[in-house]
Amino acid sequence: MSSHAHLPVDHHAADAHAGTRSGQLIGFAASVVLTAVPFLLVMNGSLDKQATALIIMALAAVQVVVHMIFFLHMNTRSEGGWTMMALIFTIVMVVIALSGSLWVMHHLTTNMMPAHEMGQTP
Amino acid sequence: MTVAMGTLKAGEPVFYVVDEHEHAEGDSTMLGFWLYLMSDCLIFAILFAVYGVLGARYAAGPAPKDLFDLSLVAVNTSFLLLSSLTYGFAMLSMQQNRVGAMQGWLVVTGLFGLAFLGIELSEFAHMIHEGATPQRSAFLSSFFTLVGTHGLHVTFGLVWLMTLMVQVRTRGLIEANRRRLICLSMFWHFLDVIWIGVFTFVYLMGMLR
Secondary structure (H helix, E strand, C coil), X not given: CCCCCCCCHHHHHHHHHHCCHHHHHHXXXXXXXXXXXXXXXXXXXXXXXXXXXXXXXXXXXXXHHHHHHXXXXXXXXXXXXXXXXXXXXXXXXXXXXXXXXXXXXXXHHHHCCCHHHHCCCC | CCEEEEEEECCXXXXXXCCCCCCXXXXXXXXXXXXXXXXXXXXXXXXXXXXXXXXXXXXXXXXXXXXXXXXXXXXXXXXXXXXXXXXXXHHHHHHCCCHHHHHHHHHHHHHHHHHHHHHHHHXXXXXXXCCCCCCCCXXXXXXXXXXXXXHHHHHHHHHHHHHHHHHHHHHXXXXXXXXXXXXXXXXXXXXXXXXXXXXXXHHHHXXXX
């Protein structure tokens, strides 16, 4: 913690949160490409569904990182590293909630008695 | 940190911090607001998980292919993306103390946000008109909950944006207003990040099923 005599917070924070014009434009250009490609892939339907699904999920993950860096200006230094710590914790929680729910519910569905067989049981 | 020990009553130690320094106003706002955004992220994670589990349960009702118009979603996505860029320009103007330019970019951001909400509401209205209401199937319940929650966030972001524009107009770019504008900047960009998940998992993956 440096001197608290003047108001160091906001100009410093504004610098960290505004980035540069070229940074904004690079992030925007990357986002446009990363958005247009998955939309075109799905609208054309030229690839098979499995491949398309994998590609659009990968592109979404890349675009989230692009937004984090160029628009939200995430780095390991801001607030003494605590924002990054909070982000990592959140990502861990999100992965557990999402993959855990989908995995458990998928197995529940596949191991349940199919609906059309229920009518045949006496 | 120095901890001093004094005795108020005989034989009973009292511990207190001697060098507690003064914190500047708003010193911890950025970290606190980031933690709020992360908690919001967990809410959306749960709603995405619900949609992932229920999104294919149509109850013999309409499926994504019958309802979604991808070109409309693409237009909506570009509006939100452009609003993120224009908010970024507003922040750059704030950094250069150009109040007029900043207010201008905020107006453009707000208009893009309004256009996004308008298209989303008309999409909802069209679906409901066709009988695809939230109570029609588990798919539609989870769809309206997830996409509607994002839309509500955008709505509150717009209210916040207009409030801040009035505050900047009456009080100028004081430190408190700069801090608030940075918080809204994080909020606005965060909503764009969530929308990446929505257009990928809800709309694009839905059309693939």
